[in-house]
Amino acid sequence: MFSKKASLTERLVALDEAAALGGARLSPAEHAALARVADAAGERRRLSGEHTVVGFFGATGSGKTSLFNAVVGEDLGRTAARRPTTSSPLAAVWDPVGSEELLDWLKVEDRRNRTGEFAPDAGPLILLDLPDFDSVEPVHREIATRLAGQVDVLVWVTDPEKYADSIIHDHFIRPHASHSAVTLAVLNKSDRLSETDRKVVGRSLEQLLKDDGLQKVSVITTSARTRFGIDELRSAIARIAAAHSAQTARIEADIATVTAPWAGQKGLKEVPSSAKEWMDDLLSDAAGSDRLADITAAAYRKRLGQKTGWLLTSWLLRLRPDPLKRLGLREEADKTGVHRSSMPTLDASSRAVANRGVRGYAAEVSAGLPDRWTSAVVDRTESIIDTLPEELDRAAARTELPAQPSRAWGVFTVVQWLALLAALVGVAWYLLAAFLPGVLYPLMDDIIPDVEGWPIPTLLILGGLLLGITLGMFTAVHGLAIGSAVKWRTRRALRREVSEISAETVEQPLLEIRGQYSQFLDAIRLAAGK
16 A cells, blocks of 8 residues: 655645754754755745756856856856856846745845747746855855755856865765755866866766765756857756746755664664663662661551450550551552651662663663753653652552551451450359359249359350450461552552552653654655655
C-alpha cells in the first residue's frame, strides 16, 4: 500500500513545526536555518508565482556583469568606468506586472524593465546581477549570501583563473549542493583558452562541482567579449523558466538542505520497561521499604495483641506507643498528597541510591538522543533529584499500610471475653459460697457441685484462664508468622506508590523530552518528503 506523498504546503507546515519543536534544543544556527527556510518559502510562494528569479553570482574579475549584460542583450551600465564593480543588485525584468512586491522582498531597488519576451514560452522573468561575493566590502558579501538563499535559479559564474577558488566552492556552491535542478555553472572568459584547454578546464570544473555535491550540473562555457556560448546560456535559462517549476524546485532543495542532518536518522527505540522497574526498586530501597515494613509488622503485632491477647495483660500493650503513629504514618493512604510522615530524612547513602536510580533511568532515556537533547534530559534529571526526598516521603505517606488485623480476629476477642467471664463466674461462685452461702441454698442443694471430682467453679476458673492464655499465646505466635507476610505486603504497597510517583515526577518529564525529539524527527521526515 502506497502512502500519499505530502504536498509542498504540508511539508512547509511540518518544517515550521520542526523548528518550533526543536526550539532551544537546536543550535542557534540550526534553528535559524529551519525557521529561515520555512519563512522564506512561505513568503516566496505568497509573492508572484509567475516570475522566475535568476541570480548571477561570481567572484571579482569573473566577468559576471559583462556576462549578465550579454545575456540581457544590452549594456545596462554595470560595466561603466564609473562603476568598476557591482555594488548593489540590478534587476532586468521581463513582463514587470506583479513583480514589484517580489522585488521589494528581494530588496532590489535598481530595476530595469525589458520589452518583449526573454525567449519564447519563458514567461515573466527577472535576471539579477549581484555584488561580488568575494568583495572586500562585507555588505556586498552579505547581499550575495542573502540573495543566494532567495532566488529561484542560481547561476555560478567563474573564470579560468578562479574556477577552483575555495571561496566559491566552500562558502557558496557546496552549501547549495542539493540545488542541482536550479543551478547553472558558467565558465566565462573562455576566449582566453584554446579549444583544447577549454574542454580540459570545463571537465575539471565539472569534477569540482561533483565533489561539491552537484551531480547533475554541466558547465556552460562562455565569453562575454566574443559572445561565445551566450545563446546556450540563454537557452538554458529559458528552459528552466518555461518549466515554471524553478520556484518549487528551489524550495524543495532548500528543505532538503536544512533537513539533511536529521532526515536520515533512525527512529528511537522504546525505553525498556526493565529500566523503570530497576529505578523503582532503588527508589523503594531509598524510601526505607525495609524499615517501613518492620514498623508496620510491629504495629500489626501490637494491634493483634491488643485485640486477641489475654485480657488481663493485653491492656498493657495500649501503654506502648504505636510504631506507625510515632512516625506520623497512617494505615489509610493519603491520596490528597498533603500529609507528611516523620520518617527519617534520607541520609547520604539513601540519597546516593535514589540518585543512582534516577540517573540510570535518565541514561536509558537519553540513549539515541543528540547532545543538546541529552543535555536537556540531564538538566531535568538534576532538578528532579532535588525534590526526591520530599517525593519519597510523599510515597510513604500515600502507602496504605496493612497494620490493622482483619475483622476475622474478632472471634478470638469474643472468645477471650467469654473465657474471662467464665473465670470470673468461677471466682464469684466461690465468693458467694464462702460469704453468702444462704443465698445459694435455695438454688441448689450442693453449693459446690463437681464433675468427675472437679468442682465446677474451679473448672470455670482454670478453663477460663487457660483458654485466655492459650489463645493469647496462639495469636502472638501467629502474629509473628503473619509479620513476614505483612512486611512483604508493605514493601509491595510502598513500591506501588513509589512507581506511581516516579512515573509522575521522573518518567513522564524525561519521556516528554524524548517524545519531543521523536515528534521533531517525524516533522523533519515529513518536511523532507520521506
